Amino acid sequence: MAEKPARVRIAPSPTGDPHVGTAYMALFNRALADKTGGKFILRIEDTDRTRYVADSEAQIFAALRWLNLVYDEGPDVGGPVGPYRQSERLPMYKEAADSLVKAGKAYRCYCTSERLEALRKIQTAEKTKHQGYDGLCRSLTPEQVAQNEREGKPCVVRLKMPSEGDIVIADKFRGTVSFPASDQQDAVLLKSDGFPTYHLANIVDDHAMGITHVIRAEEWISSLPLHHELYKAFGWEEPVFAHMPLLRNKDKSKISKRKNPTSLLWYRDAGFLPEAMVNFLSMMGFSMSGDREIFTYEEFLTEFDLGKVNLGGPVFNLEKLSWLNGEYVRKLSAEGLARRIYDHVKLLMGRERDFADLPDEELPKDTFLKDFEIKRRRWSRNLAELAPVIMRGYEHERDVFLRIMPLVAERLHTLSEAADYVPMFFVNEFALKPEDFAGKKTTPADAKKALLAMKEVMATIDFAHSGAKEALEDASRKKAEAMGIKIGDFFAPTRVAITGAKVSPPLIESMLVLGPSESMRRIDRAIALL
RNA sequence: GGCCCCAUCAUCUAGCGGUUAGGAUAAUGCCCUUUCAAGGCAUGUACGCGGGUUCGAAUCCCGCUGGGGUCACCA
Numbered sequence: 001m002a003e004k005p006a007r008v009r010i011a012p013s014p015t016g017d018p019h020v021g022t023a024y025m026a027l028f029n030r031a032l033a034d035k036t037g038g039k040f041i042l043r044i045e046d047t048d049r050t051r052y053v054a055d056s057e058a059q060i061f062a063a064l065r066w067l068n069l070v071y072d073e074g075p076d077v078g079g080p081v082g083p084y085r086q087s088e089r090l091p092m093y094k095e096a097a098d099s100l101v102k103a104g105k106a107y108r109c110y111c112t113s114e115r116l117e118a119l120r121k122i123q124t125a126e127k128t129k130h131q132g133y134d135g136l137c138r139s140l141t142p143e144q145v146a147q148n149e150r151e152g153k154p155c156v157v158r159l160k161m162p163s164e165g166d167i168v169i170a171d172k173f174r175g176t177v178s179f180p181a182s183d184q185q186d187a188v189l190l191k192s193d194g195f196p197t198y199h200l201a202n203i204v205d206d207h208a209m210g211i212t213h214v215i216r217a218e219e220w221i222s223s224l225p226l227h228h229e230l231y232k233a234f235g236w237e238e239p240v241f242a243h244m245p246l247l248r249n250k251d252k253s254k255i256s257k258r259k260n261p262t263s264l265l266w267y268r269d270a271g272f273l274p275e276a277m278v279n280f281l282s283m284m285g286f287s288m289s290g291d292r293e294i295f296t297y298e299e300f301l302t303e304f305d306l307g308k309v310n311l312g313g314p315v316f317n318l319e320k321l322s323w324l325n326g327e328y329v330r331k332l333s334a335e336g337l338a339r340r341i342y343d344h345v346k347l348l349m350g351r352e353r354d355f356a357d358l359p360d361e362e363l364p365k366d367t368f369l370k371d372f373e374i375k376r377r378r379w380s381r382n383l384a385e386l387a388p389v390i391m392r393g394y395e396h397e398r399d400v401f402l403r404i405m406p407l408v409a410e411r412l413h414t415l416s417e418a419a420d421y422v423p424m425f426f427v428n429e430f431a432l433k434p435e436d437f438a439g440k441k442t443t444p445a446d447a448k449k450a451l452l453a454m455k456e457v458m459a460t461i462d463f464a465h466s467g468a469k470e471a472l473e474d475a476s477r478k479k480a481e482a483m484g485i486k487i488g489d490f491f492a493p494t495r496v497a498i499t500g501a502k503v504s505p506p507l508i509e510s511m512l513v514l515g516p517s518e519s520m521r522r523i524d525r526a527i528a529l530l
Numbered sequence: 531g532g533c534c535c536c537a538u539c540a541u542c543u544a545g546c547g548g549u550u551a552g553g554a555u556a557a558u559g560c561c562c563u564u565u566c567a568a569g570g571c572a573u574g575u576a577c578g579c580g581g582g583u584u585c586g587a588a589u590c591c592c593g594c595u596g597g598g599g600u601c602a603c604c605a
Contacts, residue, residue, distance in 0.1 A: 013605050048604055113603070120602090127531065131601065156603050174535075183533055183601090191603040198605045222534060222600040245536080245598095252597055280542095283554095287543050291553040310543075313598065317541050320555045330568080368556090410568040420566080476564080491564040503566045 005038035006212045010071075011202065013045045014056035017263035018063035020316070021217060021247055021255060024281050026069040028244060029215050031297075031304045033072070038212070042074030043205060044085045047195045057085075063264040067274045068297070073209075081209045086201050093196035096204045096234070097157045097189050105233040106189060108155045109137035110148045132185030133158065157190035159229060167225040172213075172242035172306055179225045187226050199223060203230045206239060213240045215306075218313075219254065242306055245285050245313040250366060255316055259364065261373075269354075270376050271344050271415030272321065276328040280321045284314040294327055319368055326413040334405035341408075341422065342394040344415040348380055349387035355380035379419035386423045393426035400425060403513050407505040421505050425513060428522070430500030434530055437493050446485075447493035448530040451523055453479050454494045458523075463516040472508050497526035 008029040012022045026040075033040040042064065044057055061076055073079025083089055100106035116133065123131050138160065140148075148155065161184040168178040189200040196204070206214065221243050231238045249259040256262065261270075267277060275296070282300045283293065286309055292299075329337060348355075355377040363370045383390070394401050408421045424430075437447035457475045461468055480490035495507050498519060504510065511519040 011605085015605075045605065051604065109603095116603085124531090129532080131532070154603095158603095171535095177534070179533065185601090188603050193603075195603085197603070202605090217599095218535065219599055220605095224534090243535085248598080250541085254599070283542060285542095287553095289544090291544070293542085293554055311536060312538095312543095313536075314543090315541055317555070320542065323555055326568085411566065413567095473564080480564095486564095488564055495565060499565090501565090505566085507564055 003036045004212070006032050006036040007039050007041065007210050008033050008213050008215060009041035009043050009206070009209065009211055010216075011043045011045045011205075012060055013048065013051070014053055014060065015048070015051040016053055016056055017265055018056070018060045020262050020264055020267070020281075022060065023063065023067055023069065023264055023277070024247055024284060025216060025244065026064055026067070026071075027278060027281050028306075028309075029213075030069050030071075031301060032213060032215060032306065034301055035304055039072040040070075041079065041209060041211070042071035042084060043209070044075050044087075045198060045201065046085060046087045047198065047201050049193070049195065059265065063268070066264070066268055067278055069278070086196070086205065089201070089205065090195070092208065093190065093201050093204055094194065097196070097200060100159065100189070100233055101157060103233070104160075106157050106159045107138055107140070107186075108145060108148070109133075109158045109186075109188075110140075110153045110155045111137055130182065130185075133187075135186055138186060154192040156188045156192050158186040159189050159226070159233060161186050161226070161229055167228060169224045169228045169241065171221075171224075172240055173309060173311055174243070177221060177224060181225070184225050184229075189230075199226055199230065203227055203234070203236075207231075207234065207236045211239050213242060215242045215244060218243045218246050242309075244309065245311050247284060248313045248315045250315055250317075252313065252315065259366070260316055260369070261318070269348065269380065269416075271379075271417065272325050273328045273340065273415070276321070276325040279328070280324050284316070285310045285312075294324070318372065322372070322413045329412045329415070330409050332409070334402045334409075337405045337409055338394060338398075338401050341415055341418050342391060344418075345383050345387045345390045348384040348416075349391075350384060352381050352384045355384060376414075376416055379414075379416040382419040382423065383416060386419075386427065389426045390422060393422075397426070400513060404505065404510075407509055407513075411505070420501070420503060424499040424501070424504060424510070427500070428518070432496065432500065432526070432529060436502075437496050437526065437530060439489060439492050442489055442492070444530050446489070447496075448527060449483070450485070450490050450493045451497060451527050451530070453483060453490070455520070455523060455527075458516065458520060461516075463512060468512055469508055472511070476508075493526070494523065497523045 010022060010026050010029055012019070030040045032038070044060070046052055046057070057075070061074070064071065071077065073081070073084060075084040097106060101108060119134060122128070137158070162181045165181050166178045167181050167184070168176055171177050187199060188197050190196055224241065228238065247255040249255055251259070253259070261267065278297055279295060282295070286304070288295055288300070288303055332340065357377060358373065363373055404422065404425055408418060411421055412418060434444040437444045454476070457472065457479050460475055461472050465471065476490060477487055480487045483490070491507050492502070495504055496502060498507060498511055498514065499505070514522070
């Protein structure tokens, strides 16, 4: 793609949690900038005062940084064509709107919202051909306008849209998209509060910031005619438009909070790795040659080409993301994974309340999502609570921490799942009841017998010896056989005694990590309980 | 409903006129196995329908159907 350096941007509005769709668009924009040696810009579109959320902007910054989808220019990093926050560019929009009015390409509209609402009602009821503003104020005489102004009537500025013919606009993916002009309405450019609408600000800024390619979500296609007419009215050159498919819920509707986790904070808190997220998002609408599914951003770049984007709306499948994340976890070195777990635990520390169980009606309906969310909350709560212990383990018993990483890694999909495998090495008090030692076909009494037998076995083993693992296993098998019980039933009570749970890392290796005295201590405690 | 966009397994996708329609996730079965995983092997599952064009269509064209988006002084 030997193209000129592109200047691209994403323009999220700070109205809530940073959205996965924002990351998706950031990725493809960042890629085009990198591919062409251009710049990727972050612009905050905060022109809606009613939906403004104070810390949303900072979270967008943080989320993009987390994903390493960094921007070259933006509100917090500056740049040559700032400010990058629309609320700080208000005079420009006002001036732009005025110039359009002066040139006769836009006009002031004094219609009240009551009239507009009534109009809308009639149009819906009668199913009139033309829906939308009827252009009443377009034909106001200069005298009437002057009169309205003297009276201080609130007004908006509307663009004069053409009413005949087709509006044809180029789209990088679709060739061309065309709309009957008669369906268009004179859209509001400047609101009565003096703030611009998205459309005005967007075009003014894209032009002022030298944006060459607008890669954005498909939901914007329908405002393409307006944007096109705006560029025409200003006499500005239009950027290349490329409308990406929308991320979808399982039912194919536009991805939404109710049906899917959409907050990037959710993914971070759940323990997804940023590089896995980026990889996964890359696969939404794009595929690498040779059936490659696991690849770095750099590898993605080598093959990235807007021409290869798939237009069908991809369903965001958490199951596959979860698998992919596991693959990334397993690619990490012991040191790398340890560090990720440490950072993750630190992130969750003290946040137990964020992860309280949800009432059933607030849980997702989809069984996988529901199940995942329940487990995720449990894991997160455990980690939040045990964070100090786990962190101390990382800081002061690094050798132990590193030794267990291989045991843990192949059991993880997300970092949070470490809650099931890591704490047992650093927590030495388990709240256990005799029933916890019972199996499907075994009683606590059977468990006690097995534990006593395990003690005998352990007494014969030199934990420090390099063959300790095999020795312990062989001896255990022989013992189990001698007792006439299955090896699984022999190990099960010890597993509970050692790890505090029925599901754990491999038992023998865990015992070796803990060492003979701690292992023995845990077994003795269990025996005492039974 | 009007307008617009889209269309290969359940899902993500490969395919760009001639393939036994390939891979991955998920599912199922088997193997491995001290739990849980991970891993290995195997199986089933797709070109929405109807017309063209062509010697030949998943691939090109048209229609239908289906899905989605959008119809604000929100972005």
